[in-house]
Amino acid sequence: MIFLFTNSEYYAIIILKSINNKTDGKPVIPLLTYTFGTYIQDNYITLLLLSALIIMLIGNRKMKISGTNYVWLMIGITLAITVLQAVELMCDRYGWSHRILYYKCAATYWLYPLAAMLELYLVAPIKHKFLMAIPYAVNFILVFTDIFDTRIIYYYGVGHEYQVGPLTVIPAAATLFYVIALGVYSIRILGKNERSKGIIVLFITLSTIITVIGEKNNFLKDHTETVIALNILVYYFFLAAINHSETQKKLYESLIELEQDRTKLLMAQIQPHFIYNSLTAIRAYLDEPDRAEAAINHFSGFLRGSIDLLEEENCITAGRELKTVRDYLYMEKERFGKSLDVMYDLRDEDFFIPAFSVQVLAENAVNHGIRESKTGKGSVTVRSFATDTEHIIEVEDDGKGFTFEEPKDDDRSHIGLSNLRKRLEMMCGGKLEIISEPDKGTLARIKIPKAPELSAEGESVPEVPDDAQRNYTRGRKRLAVNIKLYKEENAMRILIVDDEESALHDISRMLKKVVPDAHIETADEAEKALELFRECEFDVAFLDIKMPVKDGLTIAKEMKQYRPLINVIMVTGFPQYALDAVRLYVSDYIVKPVLPEDLSRALANLRYPVSEIYKGLYVRCLGSFEVFFDGEPVHFGRAKVKEFFAYLIDRRGSTATNAEIRAVLWLDEATDDVKQRKYLAQLAYELRQKLEEYGAADIFIQSRDSYAVDAKKIRCDYYTALKRNEISEYRGEYMSQYSWAVLNQ
Structure with missing residues (x-):
């Protein structure tokens, strides 16, 4: 892009030659095209800076940054100055009327002080801006008169030479007035320890001074607009930084205000009169222990729920909030007896709301709806349900009601409604709706938008790992725990x-x-x-x-x-x-x-x-090995049958061959191999018979030369601990009566 800008004049010349060739050599001068190419070439850096700034302004328009209207105005001024510079160039090149030069020079002397004044308005908090505009107004009038050749500030000679008038310093003086004001403001900021802000303003001040001096002495004649564009960009970042700081400050103040409101609200809920009245109601039931105990439980539940929320900074579940509300309304019902009916229709409690949201509405319904009605009697209904897009909680009473125009001298308005609206909006994007009619009652409705549903897919975990996952730990000694092997009752x-x-x-x-x-x-x-x-x-x-x-x-x-x-x-x-x-x-x-x-x-x-543990067949391995059925111990006819079953349980469903089982059950005993095979077959037969006696024969698996148990059908403490990854901290015995048993972790 820069290459195109810097070579635009070259392309303009090619276009001229092309047009002349197409017209049989007749001179056709596309002045507009040539001028535009020269304009781009002379001002491409300025235009790039202004383009970037315009893009940022459009992109951040929703942020509503204060002072952006001045930025747009300064962009217009800068573009106007560049156009005027191009006009002066065309006047010199094509010998245009010197009257055009008068207009160009007047506009330039108007625009430079105007840019400096806007810089001051952008950065400094000016209360009386019309007073600060007086120097600019004087400059504007004097420059305006020179258009009619009064020669006060400037004029052009016969050969279009620029000449100075007796008051030629007026435009520069007006500009410097605003620059000095900027400098004073930057020094004041630095004195207040706002160094980053002060440095930015000081940069703006110095760059403006350099621009004015450079324009006056011609060493910045071709770059003045670029410096102004750079200044505007800095101004915008300055405004954005101020906007961010103010936004953070407002957010911090809002959070403080929200916390203060929450504390005030909490104090409003745990009022001394409610505590005294509740204790009075409980004392009245001392002759009815069950009723007194129920009241104490609900009163304790209300106090505990309320005090716990002191440390809650985020939303809580609706179920937790409604639990506190139920305890509160129970105590109010005990206080007012038949004068107050309370009903619930709670179908949705699995969502989040600010603490005390429903509590405020319930308290208002009782204190201001029912108790201030003509009869002092009525009912309160609490509902919760969900639609496709919202969770809704309603608190309705058939009491006094009110109109929204009437003044509220009580604390029904400021105890919660305005407070609650603010907290709902800030904490969960919720809304509060109030529908009320005098002498008919009030319906308060909280609406909480539903969060997007999440879904996930996963693989099931086998209940018992297969034999390839076995990881033995050998040689560990554990302290035996002498506990009763079974419960005397269930x-x-x-x-x-x-x-x-x-x-x-x-x-x-x-x-x-x-x-x-x-x-x-x-x-x-x-x-x-x-x-x-x-x-x-x-x-x-x-x-x-x-x-x-x-x-x-x-x-x-x-x-x-x-x-x-x-x-x-x-x-x-x-x-x-x-x-x-x-x-x-x-x-x-x-x-x-x-x-x-x-x-x-x-x-x-x-x-x-x-x-689950004591219903049906249950196997215990942690400690000594025992088998229970409905909580009662299962007695095996032979100890070896029980040990045979224990070994199969230890294998967790993996197959054990005839040789493996005999090597474990008889270790190094010198016994006839044929006799061992027959004995093992007898043990297998007796084990199946015992399991059939308790309706569990299907857990025993026997093939031609191997045995196993169906681990998925067995309830066992060892299997459960493995599945839930809770075996690693275990330090007790494992099948303590068998020397071959080693805990698999």
């Missing part, structure tokens, strides 16, 4: 560990209601808990995290070392430990105060369900 055995006696009593009391048949043991210190764990085979352990000597996470890790499939449920008042708990493969995590529904949920979603 009831769940639960261990509770907490250093607070009141917490032990409270959790134990609630568990007896949730699981009436469970066997429950408690421990108030770590060593006592581990001692109980080694003596009994517990299904579930509730562990408090913050304990002296050894915390709950350490206890859980030691338990997992000797029984990987123990269901550990962490209980604490410190949510920040959740990630550490997850790394230990815990079943659940409960935040204090513990509620019955927390315990029910945790026991219903055990990582290793007790009902």
Whole structure:
């Protein structure tokens, strides 16, 4: 492109010759074409800079950068100056009328000070811009009079020679006035430690001074427009930097305002009058223990949910928000009795919303909708559902209602509605709609746009690795754990560990209601808990995290070392430990105060369900090798039959030949080979008979000279631990009664 620009005059001459040839030598001068080529050649750098600037202005038009209107004006001024320079060249070359030179010179003297004034307007915050325009106005008038040959600033002689007038310094003085103002502003900025901004303004100032001096002394005569174009480009970057800084500042201020609003909102939810009224309602039910306990649980749930949100900076699940709302409305229902009816229709809770979004609407519905109605009675309905594009939550009351024109003296407007709209829009792109009619009620609707659905394809993982994946670890010695080989009954055995006696009593009391048949043991210190764990085979352990000597996470890790499939449920008042708990493969995590529904949920979603372990045929390898059916031990007629089955279980579905089995079961015993074969056949027959007795004969596979088990049909603690990658931390025994058994990790 530069090559074309620099050689445009050459191409223009070729075009002239071509045209002259086509007209039989008659002189046809395409003046416009020639002039355009010369114009491009003289100003290609300036035009390139201005083109790049125009592209950036168009590309960033949506950013709405302040001051871009001045930039466009300066681009026009620069282009006008380049055109005027081309006009002067044409006048010299073709002997045009000197009157055109007057117009050109007047326009130039108008444009240079105008460019300097716009530079000042662009960079400095000028309050009274019309006062700053006075020097330019004086210059404009004086230059205008010279068009009529007053010869105040300039004039042209008979031979088109430029001549100076008595006030020829006026255009330069007007320009320098604005340049000095720019310099003063740059010094003030540097004094305020805004160095980067000050350096930019100083660059603009110096380049403008150089431009003025260079134009006056002719050493920048052919490059003045290029310097101006470069200045404009710098101005634009300066404006973009200011815009970015202001945007960041506004964003920071918005975040601060949002945090302040969230804190105010939180304080509005946990108001003293609500706490006092709730405690009064609970005290009224002391003669009804069950009702009082239910009220305490909901009140605790509301307080816990609200306080936990103090640390929440992002959106939370709608289910979590609605849980707090249900606890709140339960307490309000207990306070107002038959005066308040509460209904729910919750069909969609798996999406994210800002904390306290629904809580605000529920509180307004009760306090301002129902309680301020004519009767003081009414109903509140909470709904959640989804459409194809949105998640929707509605809170509706049939109370007072209001018109949007009437003034709101209460805090219904500023406690949440304007606050909530702002948070919904900023945090999740949501909207709040309010539909209300006096004496008929109010419907508040939250709309959250659905996120794009994600899909993924994956391969299934075999339940039991094949024989090629076996990786034996030999020669390891492990501490034996003396535990009961089976449970006397099929009831769940639960261990509770907490250093607070009141917490032990409270959790134990609630568990007896949730699981009436469970066997429950408690421990108030770590060593006592581990001692109980080694003596009994517990299904579930509730562990408090913050304990002296050894915390709950350490206890859980030691338990997992000797029984990987123990269901550990962490209980604490410190949510920040959740990630550490997850790394230990815990079943659940409960935040204090513990509620019955927390315990029910945790026991219903055990990582290793007790009902699965003790229902039907179940094989245990971690510890001693035992086989159970419906929780009861399976007794084998011969010890070798049990050992034969244990070896096949150890093979995890891979085939074992007759020779391999005999080498393991009898090791180096000098026994007749034929006798061993017959004995093994007898063991296989008795094993099949035993399995048929419990309806599990299909797990035993026998071919002509080999045996195996169908691992996919066997429920085994060892297989489960392998599949879930939880065997690596195990430090206990593996099939402890057999010397050949080595744990495969």
